[in-house]
Amino acid sequence: MKQRFETENVGFDYDLILQNRKTIAVTVHPDLEVTLKAPEQATQKRVDEFLRRKTRWVLKQQRYFDEFKKATHKNYRSGETFRYLGRNYKLLVAQTETEERVSLQFGSINVFSHFPKNRLYTKKLLDAWYEQNAAIKFEEQLRECLKTYEIENTPALRVRKMKSRWGSYSKATHSMTLNQRLIQASRKQIDYVITHELCHIEHMNHSPDFYALLGKRLPNWKQLKCELEKEIR
Numbered sequence: 001m002k003q004r005f006e007t008e009n010v011g012f013d014y015d016l017i018l019q020n021r022k023t024i025a026v027t028v029h030p031d032l033e034v035t036l037k038a039p040e041q042a043t044q045k046r047v048d049e050f051l052r053r054k055t056r057w058v059l060k061q062q063r064y065f066d067e068f069k070k071a072t073h074k075n076y077r078s079g080e081t082f083r084y085l086g087r088n089y090k091l092l093v094a095q096t097e098t099e100e101r102v103s104l105q106f107g108s109i110n111v112f113s114h115f116p117k118n119r120l121y122t123k124k125l126l127d128a129w130y131e132q133n134a135a136i137k138f139e140e141q142l143r144e145c146l147k148t149y150e151i152e153n154t155p156a157l158r159v160r161k162m163k164s165r166w167g168s169y170s171k172a173t174h175s176m177t178l179n180q181r182l183i184q185a186s187r188k189q190i191d192y193v194i195t196h197e198l199c200h201i202e203h204m205n206h207s208p209d210f211y212a213l214l215g216k217r218l219p220n221w222k223q224l225k226c227e228l229e230k231e232i233r
Helices: 044-068 119-146 180-184 187-199 208-217 221-231
Strands: 002-007 010-019 025-028 034-039 081-084 087-095 101-105 108-113 156-160 167-170 175-179
Touching: 002 044, 010 044, 025 044, 034 044, 081 119, 081 180, 101 119, 108 119, 119 156, 119 175, 119 180, 119 187, 167 187, 175 180, 175 187, 180 187, 187 208, 187 221, 208 221
Parallel strands: 010 034, 087 108, 156 175
Antiparallel strands: 002 010, 025 034, 081 087, 101 108, 167 175
């Protein structure tokens, strides 16, 4: 439910989500969108008082994300740079008369296409390659992260494109969803997101107990979060 908050000549829109919870929490996403989660019985007065206290923080976070926000437009032509697992690779698009494929070779992402001059077709091939590798690499990193946990049932892993979140955990289905764009991030940054979601198995909200557990599992999580939000847009 989209809402508008204004105070002292400043304001911002936010998505209000009412849940079965005790506390109010606000999140600013990398795309500058604001989400506020509140108890189902929370009054508008209580929500406004909370946002009044958090206004400076919300605006600071929006400025922070805006500072590192840059155009993501790509032409999908040879010579452009694309990220994969934390490294930059030069794109090379070439004609092939045999099977189409995408491969890493000599520091480049090579796209062998039947239609190398068709940028949308190149994008389709590259996106499919990212998607395929995301499913494989995320499973590998999930297994690594689980080595430090005592979880009876491994959560199911799903990969999809997400607009403003790196990941999510569903208690109802005991499943973790990761943003496909994370395939551009380093393995350590991917581990941060996975660890974050694993901590939600014990603490569904972002309570002090949640952050205490996250800090115990991954002491440098703040640094990794900052690097991830700066490097992957």
